Amino acid sequence: MSITPSVFHMLEKLIGRRLLVIIDKDFGYEGVMTAVSQHPPGLWMAEAEAVILxxxxxxxxxxxxSREKRSELFINLNSVLRIEVLHRQQ
Structure with a gap:
């Protein structure tokens, strides 16, 4: 599966933001995106938590x-269903 370069440009703008990355209809990860890699295509997240939806x-x-604490993790973009940007807390 090929991912276009424009997707990486959009994701790079979200570095430092809190994201909810949905892997399965009932499972995902929430955390702060720290980096984007192209080979393999993926996201690096810090302060991550595994979440059950x-x-x-x-x-x-x-x-x-529910939530389960994780530290840092890499998520391959080929396995992502949806990415949600969470609002910044005031």
Whole structure:
């Protein structure tokens, strides 16, 4: 799977921001993006947490149900379903 260079330019603008990276419909990682690599295509995250997502008929949008502390991790972009940029806390 090939990833276009423009995706890397967009991701580089998000360095230092807090992201929620969805890997599976029920699983993802939340943390601060520290770097982007092109070979292999991926994200480096710090202060990361593994998150379990749950949705219901009453609330179909997935919400974080639980968290597990991680330190730093690399996420290959070929396995990412969605990336959400979290709002900065005031």
């Amino acid at each position: 749950r949705s219901s008929l009453a609330n179909p949008l997935p919400q974080v149900a």
